[in-house]
Amino acid sequence: MIARWFRLAAVAVASLALLARPAAAQQILRDAETEAFMADMSAPLVQAAGMEPRNVQVLVINDPDINAFVAGGQYVWVHSGLIAAADNMNQVQGVVAHELGHIEGGHVIRYGEGMKEATGITLLSLVLGAAAIAAGGAEAGMGILGMGQQAAMGKFLAFSRAQESSADLAGARYLSKAGVSGKGSLEFFKKLQNQEYRLAIPQDDSYGRTHPLSGERIQVLREVYTVDPAWDKPVDPKLEARFERIKAKLVGFVSEPAQTLLKYPESDRSIPAHYARAYAWHKSAYPDKALAEVDALLAAAPHDPYFLELKGQVLLESGKPADAIPPLREAVQLTNQPLIATLLGHALIATENDANFAEAEKVLRNAIARDRENPFAWYQLGVVYEHRGDLPRAALATAERYSMMGQDQMALRSADAAMQGLKPGTVDYLRAQDIAMVSRAAVEQKRKKK
Structure with missing residues (x-):
């Protein structure tokens, strides 16, 4: 993880909670060209x-951090x-290499090990503290509880920092083996270091943090990267041009139109600028201006599939x-491309037009x-099935x-409706049965938690 995405908190008497921010809780930005x-x-x-x-997917979520x-x-x-913050593709490659280090190292799974050690310390301090309080030493008991919580948190934070350092070095190995320069990785850590300066984060010690300080990471990685044969290798110009395109369209899509037009003014006649402004005008409900920008793109590349999209x-x-x-x-x-096909x-x-539904x-x-x-492709397919009167398959598409x-109650209801009209034993019936079984278990589990 490049920046902190865990929050540590003391709950009740010295318990330790680890809360991940799941991707499912945020808007995933699906885009054919970006993917x-x-x-x-x-x-x-x-x-x-x-x-x-x-088997590995790099996906984008809508989050300004x-x-x-x-x-x-x-x-x-x-x-x-x-x-949006990256200056070039190489910086993003450095970040991706680091995250691959977490995957290859099994760090998400192994977080349980760090939690287990920290929890052991917490429970021991809880027992000793309670014993001291029962013996009449309330002040001493509370002191034991406090020290146990601090020791447990320190143990976990040290574990987390070790994993981050391991992912840094693993990422450096991947970049080297792939013949990709580590310059972008260092540049990006410098961006993070500048953030730390702006937030007045002390730079003398990373104790109490889930990640090593960016300065510490830069110092270690500089010695690795600068001696690597790929250090001075230039980026692929075609890939870099593609990065500038997806960065511009992303800015146009997620930013306020006024901000996009300020960053990419009318005087900028580059491909990325036309791209960004097309999205800005479209978001602003000026379709004619958006189409003018798209036509400028198609004038440069008439058969570019993403301009056509x-x-x-x-x-x-x-x-x-x-x-x-x-x-x-x-x-x-x-x-x-399936995302573009869904749009079609x-x-x-x-x-x-009834004549278009068969092709749809x-x-x-x-x-x-x-x-x-x-989900949107399933929704559209459900519309097709409903239009032709095939309600069981419309219900199955809705269940999918x-x-x-993650709407288990609605999935269960739709799957049950689909099974009422599908022939038992068919592929569609078995699929509806699977959805119903999984959804029913999820609904029951949620009910028990209430």
């Missing part, structure tokens, strides 16, 4: 870490604020679904076959969507 870039950028690092690139983390599985979660999106969301179909259809043909399916349905079903089923983790969103 393709992240996969290509990180693939050499993933291979260097001994993992299979197709400069941070990244892992929280189980082979997922690296990168905050939108980190990408954006044109289709602007047209669709400004009430022109029929006009959105040709650019979206071409974008799907060029990429076979949406446009086909939004025309309310085909497009959406193909999209889901390649990416089942897309609610299950993915």
Whole structure:
């Protein structure tokens, strides 16, 4: 983890709580171009870490903090604020390499070890403190409790800092093996160090922190990176150009339009600037201005699938679904990308033309076959099934969507409805049964906790 994403707190009498900030609690930013870039950028690092690139995903969440983390599985979660703050792709690569160190080291799973040791100290102090209080030494007993809590927290924090240092060195190994310079990693740690200066964080000792001080990390890593053969290796200019594009579109999407237009003024005629302004104008409900920016992009690259996707999106969301179909259809043909295919399916349905529903079903089923983790695709497929009167499969699609969103009661209700109309033993029936079983268990578990 690049920045603190754990909060430690004393609860009741010297208990220790570890609260992770799960990605599910934040808005995941799904974007075809961004995900393709992240996969290509990180693939050499993933291979260097001994993992299979197709099994590791680097995803973006909508959070302005400069941070990244892992929280189980082979997922690296990168905050939108980190990408916006990064000066170049190499800085993001340094962050991703560090997070891969956490995955390869099994650090999320091993946090239980640190908690176990800290809890042991806490419980021992609880017993000794209670004994002292029972013997009439209330002040001494409270002192034991306080010292036990402090010792437990210190033990856990030391464990956490050791894992961070281990991930730093592992990330450095991956960068070296992949032939990627560590300059970006050092540059990013300097950004974090500047934050520490602004927050007046003491720089003499990292005791009491989950992470080593950035200055300490820079000192260790500088000795590793500067002697590496890849230190002076330049970044891939094509990948860097792609990074500038996804950074600009991300800024345009998450920032206030006025901020985007200030950062990317009309005088800037670069591809990233057109991209950012297109999103800013679209967010501001100026579709004509947004389309003018998109047309400028397409003038430079008429068959760029992501420019075509954006044109289709602007047209669709400004009430022109029929006009959105040709650019979206071409974008799907060029990429076979399930997120873009879902948008095409949406446009086909939004025309309310019966002739388009067969194509919409085909497009959406193909999209889901390649990416089942897309609630909106399931929603659109449910609309298709309902339109043709296939209510059991509409209910199954709805169950899939609610299950993915963590709405267990609604998923259970929809799965039960689907089973009422599906033939027992069929693939769809068994899938509805699975969703019902998992959802029912989750609902019961939540009920017991109340």
